[in-house]
Amino acid sequence: xxxxxxxxxxxxxxxxxxxxxxxxxxxxxxxxxxxxxxxxxxxxxxxxxxxxxxxxxxxxxxxxxxxxxxxxxxxxxxxxxxxxxxxxxxxxxxxxxxxxxxxxxxxxxxxxxxxxxxxxxxxxxxxxxxxxxxxxxxxxxxxxxxxxxxxxxxxxxxxxxxxxxxxxxxxxxxxxxxxxxxxxxxxxxxxxxxxxxxxxxxxxxxxxxxxxxxxxxxxxxxxxxxxxxxxxxxxxxxxxxxxxxxxxxxxxxxxxxxxxxxxxxxxxxxxxxxxxxxxxxxxxxxxxxxxxxxxxxxx
Amino acid sequence: xxxxxxxxxxxxxxxxxxxxxxxxxxxxxxxxxxxxxxxxxxxxxxxxxxxxxxxxxxxxxxxxxxxxxxxxxxxxxxxxxxxxxxxxxxxxxxxxxxxxxxxxxxxxxxxxxxxxxxxxxxxxxxxxxxxxxxxxxxxxxxxxxxxxxxxxxxxxxxxxxxxxxxxxxxxxxxxxxxxxxxxxxxxxxxxxxxxxxxxxxxxxxxxxxxxxxxxxxxxxxxxxxxxxxxxxxxxxxxxxxxxxxxxxxxxxxxxxxxxxxxxxxxxxxxxxxxxxxxxxxxxxxxxxxxxxxxxxxxxxxxxxxxxxxxxxxxxxxxxxxxxxxxxxxxxxxxxxxxxxxxxxxxxxxxxxxxxxxxxxxxxxxxxxxxxxxxxxxxxxxxxxxxxxxxxxxxxxxxxxxxxxxxxxxxxxxxxxxxxxxxxxxxxxxxxxxxxxxxxxxxxxxxxxxxxxxxxxxxxxxxxxxxxxxxxxxxxxxxxxxxxxxxxxxxxxxxxxxxxxxxxxxxxxxxxxxxxxxxxxxxxxxxxxxxxxxxxxxxxxxxxxxxxxxxxxxxxxxxxxxxxxxxxxxxxxxxxxxxxxxxxxxxxxxxxxxxxxx
Ligand SMILES: Cc1ncc(C[n+]2csc(CCOP(=O)(O)OP(=O)(O)O)c2C)c(N)n1
Ligand code: SF4
Ligand SMILES: [Mg+2]
Numbered sequence: 001x002x003x004x005x006x007x008x009x010x011x012x013x014x015x016x017x018x019x020x021x022x023x024x025x026x027x028x029x030x031x032x033x034x035x036x037x038x039x040x041x042x043x044x045x046x047x048x049x050x051x052x053x054x055x056x057x058x059x060x061x062x063x064x065x066x067x068x069x070x071x072x073x074x075x076x077x078x079x080x081x082x083x084x085x086x087x088x089x090x091x092x093x094x095x096x097x098x099x100x101x102x103x104x105x106x107x108x109x110x111x112x113x114x115x116x117x118x119x120x121x122x123x124x125x126x127x128x129x130x131x132x133x134x135x136x137x138x139x140x141x142x143x144x145x146x147x148x149x150x151x152x153x154x155x156x157x158x159x160x161x162x163x164x165x166x167x168x169x170x171x172x173x174x175x176x177x178x179x180x181x182x183x184x185x186x187x188x189x190x191x192x193x194x195x196x197x198x199x200x201x202x203x204x205x206x207x208x209x210x211x212x213x214x215x216x217x218x219x220x221x222x223x224x225x226x227x228x229x230x231x232x233x234x235x236x237x238x239x240x241x242x243x244x245x246x247x248x249x250x251x252x253x254x255x256x257x258x259x260x261x262x263x264x265x266x267x268x269x270x271x272x273x274x275x276x277x278x279x280x281x282x283x284x285x286x287x288x289x290x291x292x293x294x295x296x297x298x299x
Numbered sequence: 300x301x302x303x304x305x306x307x308x309x310x311x312x313x314x315x316x317x318x319x320x321x322x323x324x325x326x327x328x329x330x331x332x333x334x335x336x337x338x339x340x341x342x343x344x345x346x347x348x349x350x351x352x353x354x355x356x357x358x359x360x361x362x363x364x365x366x367x368x369x370x371x372x373x374x375x376x377x378x379x380x381x382x383x384x385x386x387x388x389x390x391x392x393x394x395x396x397x398x399x400x401x402x403x404x405x406x407x408x409x410x411x412x413x414x415x416x417x418x419x420x421x422x423x424x425x426x427x428x429x430x431x432x433x434x435x436x437x438x439x440x441x442x443x444x445x446x447x448x449x450x451x452x453x454x455x456x457x458x459x460x461x462x463x464x465x466x467x468x469x470x471x472x473x474x475x476x477x478x479x480x481x482x483x484x485x486x487x488x489x490x491x492x493x494x495x496x497x498x499x500x501x502x503x504x505x506x507x508x509x510x511x512x513x514x515x516x517x518x519x520x521x522x523x524x525x526x527x528x529x530x531x532x533x534x535x536x537x538x539x540x541x542x543x544x545x546x547x548x549x550x551x552x553x554x555x556x557x558x559x560x561x562x563x564x565x566x567x568x569x570x571x572x573x574x575x576x577x578x579x580x581x582x583x584x585x586x587x588x589x590x591x592x593x594x595x596x597x598x599x600x601x602x603x604x605x606x607x608x609x610x611x612x613x614x615x616x617x618x619x620x621x622x623x624x625x626x627x628x629x630x631x632x633x634x635x636x637x638x639x640x641x642x643x644x645x646x647x648x649x650x651x652x653x654x655x656x657x658x659x660x661x662x663x664x665x666x667x668x669x670x671x672x673x674x675x676x677x678x679x680x681x682x683x684x685x686x687x688x689x690x691x692x693x694x695x696x697x698x699x700x701x702x703x704x705x706x707x708x709x710x711x712x713x714x715x716x717x718x719x720x721x722x723x724x725x726x727x728x729x730x731x732x733x734x735x736x737x738x739x740x741x742x743x744x745x746x747x748x749x750x751x752x753x754x755x756x757x758x759x760x761x762x763x764x765x766x767x768x769x770x771x772x773x774x775x776x777x778x779x780x781x782x783x784x785x786x787x788x789x790x791x792x793x794x795x796x797x798x799x800x801x802x803x804x805x806x807x808x809x810x811x812x813x814x815x816x817x818x819x820x821x822x823x824x825x826x827x828x829x830x831x832x833x834x835x836x837x838x839x840x841x842x843x844x845x846x847x848x849x850x851x852x853x854x855x856x857x858x859x860x861x862x863x864x865x866x867x868x869x870x871x872x873x874x875x876x877x878x879x880x881x882x883x884x885x886x887x888x889x890x891x892x893x894x895x896x
């Protein structure tokens with residue numbers, strides 16, 4: 001069911017404008033990710049009440065407030081667990097999870113791994129700025145070696161995490177990387193990720209213009225190379241994807257690294273959901289004979 | 300005094316203590332008798348010492364009692380530890396081939412079984428257990444047929460040969476006892492009643508399903524794991540999604556996600572897991588998504604004593620998560636109450652859109668009790684409060700109009716809650732402080748007036764919650780010499796202590812507290828005002844409830860009885876402590892647990 005307003009005309013970008021404007025710093029990469037997400041939803045024409053945008057805590061995680069879909073602004077790092085609950089409770093909803101690199105790879109790292117292995121049907125966009133933005137510039141799990149921040153003033157001595165390789169290893173069934181500076185490309189990846197039936201991971205470079213002076217737009221632009229421009233690249237080949245994932249430096253691949261469609265999503269494999277509609281809409285009452293049966297087992 | 304009979308079976312883990320326990324429990328309840336079972340064990344899979352006590356009688360049996368009538372030691376260690384606990388009239392049945400009895404008290408009957416003569420022990424490794432069951436039931440005055448029936452059910456799956464072999468061994472034990480031992484003076488009575496036997500964990504799980512739980516998730520942790528096991532085994536039938544999650548942080552967040560999307564969602568853990576969940580509880584309160592969390596307490600702190608009981612998590616529950624927020628905390632008072640309390644707390648959590656916490660403990664979670672099947676009626680009241688699950692129902696409107704305000708400021712503090720998917724109600728639920736529309740008040744938008752209004756809106760729900768629960772009631776004679784105040788699982792044992800005291804000429808009554816938040820302090824003060832001598836009984840070191848009661852009401856009792864050795868109270872512990880306190884010897888008693896388990 002949709003409201004009259006929704007059925008009478010197609011969804012527009014204006015419909016998806018949030019109740020308030022983003023409070024991100026001018027030039028923040030997150031604007032580009034938000035715009036791409038809104039465009040993708042308009043192109044896919046998914047009714048806004050059927051979309052839930054779920055985030056953790058961070059600059060990037062403020063995104064649900066800036067898009068007019070159902071939204072949840074949860075706890076730092078806990079988004080994927082919350083989103084798994086939402087999806088299992090109502091698998092008719094389109095679940096989009098957004099957050100930062102600290103949120104997803106640092107404090108939320110454990111949930112990240114397990115949500116991938118479970119193949120929960122959702123799109124997870126990490127707005128990767130390689131820094132902790134909201135807490136005013138500390139080292140993140142994707143900060144490069146040597147990078148100086150407020151928490152590592154003499155340079156980072158810990159090797160950064162490789163999110164693409166980690167996602168591939170953890171069994172994500174859709175793995176991609178985008179760049180906030182490449183709007184059209186990013187929009188296409190978001191659309192593909194939403195349509196993929198399983199866990200879609202999208203690592204989106206989203207420069208923090210205030211606290212990360214190393215990995216700027218200017219730094220990324222000459223480096224990013226679209227996998228789509230390589231006709232020979234086969235995103236069904238996990239080993240090829242793993243090899244591409246190792247590239248970092250002069251050339252940084254973006255695009256769809258990997259996708260497989262032969263594995264059921266968590267809700268698809270859940271026997272309780274094999275029949276009947278979404279769990280959230282089922283009757284709370286069990287048939288009387290069944291409940292009597294449960295007590296009789298104990299006699 | 301009520302007529303009861305207790306049989307204790309002890310051995311190393313892996314020696315098969317559980318099977319005779321199950322068999323006895325079945326036979327006794329089929330005889331129309333009540334049972335109460337408590338298993339003292341350690342966190343090991345093989346070895347150690349496991350000691351199961353099943354107490355039975357024609358009336359409700361609320362605790363393990365003070366006396367063992369029949370001891371079945373499966374190894375020498377059990378004989379050495381427990382023979383000394385037996386008093387006149389008791390009996391001990393043991394394998395004469397492997398166990399030396401030691402010197403019993405006067406009037407204790409030694410019943411040695413020549414196991415290798417009665418059964419082929421090379422083929423049947425648990426022959427001593429089966430023989431002992433047969434012999435024990437003979438002494439208790441129970442015919443052989445009930446045992447034959449239960450053994451047949453037990454071994455049916457393994458084929459007729461196994462059934463026949465076990466029945467034959469049991470019969471040999473039964474007949475040997477008839478020929479060589481003296482039966483107990485009072486044979487076990489029989490009634491026409493039929494009881495279900497269940498653990499607190501099973502009761503909690505069934506209570507959840509009765510309440511309409513559709514989503515249950517957990518991370519294994521003793522003593523809460525039984526809830527997960529029952530849920531998982533019945534998930535498909537009952538239409539409940541059951542997930543084992545990577546950690547308890549994931550558990551609470553996943554449960555809240557499912558609850559937010561519209562399911563009734565529940566999870567259970569023990570103190571350590573609960574500690575990991577506390578940030579999530581704050582989220583439930585802030586986004587106003589109800590969730591029910593059970594904490595089956597074990598002895599802490601830290602990993603503590605995983606298989607032992609304690610009531611040491613009260614302050615953790617009271618203080619869980621930072622900031623002020625409305626919460627409900629209930630402590631079931633017995634195993635049947637574990638079933639009842641879940642639908643009740645779900646209704647409150649749903650109506651007031653806040654976390655509902657259940658404070659159980661190992662004693663209830665893993666203990667077993669006979670319950671009238673009528674008390675497991677799934678047809679419980681269900682009240683989901685102001686929940687909008689479909690478009691059309693007011694308040695509604697096009698998504699952009701802003702007519703629907705998720706956090707609408709109301710007099711009750713409750714704002715109608717729309718679940719995702721409902722057209723016309725699109726909103727964001729935020730853990731950052733927000734306005735009525737769910738828009739964040741964080742950082743540059745911070746607005747003290749709005750923050751105050753939202754804080755007061757949420758906290759206004761406390762008054763509604765207060766009105767939704769009943770105050771505790773005094774059980775027993777008014778104007779008693781002593782009033783024992785307990786909470787949660789101690790209700791049964793305190794009741795029996797009151798009966799013992801009564802027989803000894805001391806009148807005693809009990810105030811059992813079931814709702815910890817809201818506490819109903821005024822009503823409690825009203826009751827205690829008229830009491831002569833008050834003593835707070837609890838299973839922890841620092842008197843957590845006593846401190847809580849004092850902080851809420853300024854009430855200071857006359858004395859305290861506490862126990863924190865991992866084992867539950869036995870009735871005589873409380874009765875003797877009361878006597879020493881009434882005699883003016885002390886106002887703090889810490890009874891010693893005599894059974895070495
Ligand atoms: C449990 C907890 N610890 C710490 C914080 C403080 N905190 C808020 S956001 C954040 C890091 C944000 O970094 P990231 O996820 O990369 O997001 P960004 O701001 O860079 O978009 C931290 C540490 C918190 N909110 N909760
Ligand atoms: S601090 Fe960085 S990440 Fe945060 S809004 Fe500003 S530019 Fe964006
Ligand atoms: Mg970041």
